Each structure stands twice: as C-alpha cells, then as structure tokens.
Amino acid sequence: MLHEGLDRLSAPVDEESPPDLGALLMLVHNVQQAQRQELLRDLMRFLAVAALILSGGLWAMLQFPLYYLVTQGVLAVGLTIGAAVWQTEGRWISRE
C-alpha cells in the first residue's frame, strides 16, 4: 500500500523533462565561480591575520627585545611541559 501510494504521488515527475544542459552548465559555472571567490576571500583573510600577528611580533621584538626573548622562552618551556604532561596522562589512561 505504501508503495502504491508513494508511486502515485511521485508519478507526475516521470512526465517532466529535466532542465536543459545549457541551464545546468550555467548553474555549474556560477556555483563554482562563487566557490572560488569564497576560497580566495578566506585565503586573503587568513593572510591578513597572519601578517598582522607577524608584524605585531616583529614590532615587539624591535621595541622590547629583552621582554620579547623572555616571553618566547617562557612560552616554549610552558608548551613543552604542557605537551609532556598531556602525553604522560594519555599513557596512564591507556594502561588502565
């Protein structure tokens, strides 16, 4: 009964024709172009943010070299300790 009902409901689609190839080609072209532009915008945004962060770092290094070096050192040591703790905890959990 379900088959009969749904077959009947969708039967009119069988009498339709698909859109012509030209229209679909236009759709493909437009969608892909918009997609490329979106990717380009994302890349530009990423590069702009990266340039901002790098120029900030460069400015800090030139203005306050000592503070900059100390901060870099603290960050490196902190990250190393963090990574070591994270790795060790992972091993303990896997042993349990």
Place this chain on the structure above:
Amino acid sequence: MDDADLIRQAQRGDQTALARLLQQYYLPVKKYLVTITFDRNLAEDLTQETMVRAIQRIGQFEGRARFSTWLFAIATRQYLDWLRQQRRERQLQVRAGEELLLERSDLAPEVRRLMAQLQALPREIALPVVLKHYYGYTYEEIAEWMEIPVGTVKSRIFNAVRTLRKGLDQDHA
C-alpha cells in the same frame, strides 16, 4: 560515456561532464524528494538546492556508494535543514495542494487513508518509514543521513508503523 567517466571528468573540473551528470539525476532526485516531502513545490526547490550542494561537493564523492545514493543523502540533509528552519520559524504545516492530489487520484480508499496518515505524522517520523519501507535503506544508513542514533531510527519506525496499523484498523472497524 558512463557515470564513472562523467564523475571522474567532473571531479577534474570538466563543467560539461558535471552538468550532464546533474541533468541525468535531476528527475530521480526530484522524485525521491516528492516521496519524502509529500510536496511537489518543496521538492522542486530542494532539488535545485541539492544540485548546488552537489556542485560544491563533487570533489568529496569517493565512490563508496552509488552516485544516486550520494545525491539522495544530500537531498535528505537539505530536507532536514528545511524542517529545522521551519520549526524555528514555526511555519510547518501540511500543504493543501498535495492533499488535493491524493483526493483526486483513483487510489484505493485504504491506500489513500494510509497516505493521509503518513502525511499526518511528524515529518521526522514519516521520513525514516519511507526510507526503510519504500527505498529499503538500512537502519545504519538512515541514522547516518538523519544524524541520529540507530536505536532512535528503529524506535521511530516501530512506533510509526504501529500508529499507521492502528489507524487503519480503526478505519476498518
């Protein structure tokens, strides 16, 4: 040229191959959407949106399932997104046009009653019933498409079938 060749060329950037592929599957996708939405106008809109999504994601098609199944999965997600949006806007209602379509058809009364009951079910409940009992998809496939646990799919289908049976029995009595 068969589907596999068209897909390969489309993934390499051949726009004509992709357009041909979409033209070939346009009506099967629309037919599929009519059976899950019970609404031809909505099916038309969602078919176009499905085509746009397919164009954007053609590079992600890995050939693990048939191309039609891949498109149906996209179409189902488009429909579920539409349902969520409608719920947010509190606009969901059965469209009168499709009821009339069934009223006019020369279907047996019990089939018409079954269809009316199916349409009256909440859409998230009717959808897995159609996918399982009309298209024969597995519980796992339905769960993946609807992004819900397999157990939820099973219980939705079980409860829906029970409701439909009860409704038909009451009509007979």
